[in-house]
Amino acid sequence: MFPEFRDLITKLKGHDAHFTRLFDKHNALDQHIKNKEAHIEPSTQIEIEQLKKEKLALKDEIYQVLLKASA
Template identity: 35%
Template sequence: MSNTPHTLQEEFPADAERITALKGANAHFARLLEDYDAVNDKVHRAETRLEAVTEDVEQDLRRRRSSLKDEIARMLRAA
């Protein structure tokens, strides 16, 4: 498992099978997962100071991560 916090496995531990199935069946969902992972990695790099960003940029990244997570959760509930 990744050392990056807020991975989708941590956020949705009971939905691993549903995530895998939906990822294979729905290109939009698969893209959301990729986007979430990319933004989450950027947040982690900003929080650990591996990548220098302003506080505003860091907050924007957190908001984007939250928005992606919300959309993923909506799709999981609808599946």
């Protein structure tokens, strides 16, 4: 995610607790979605779509933090 910000992501993960929480939650949601799509965890398509929307919102928030920090 955001390879152009790789160094900044590493820096923020070491110094910004809010960013770290957002990043970790995004990664956890990604894994949760993969488990549901692989039928490792029970789910409906509606639940999966809702999780994907939540993940996308987190990604947008992460991007905004990255833009602000890079300015």
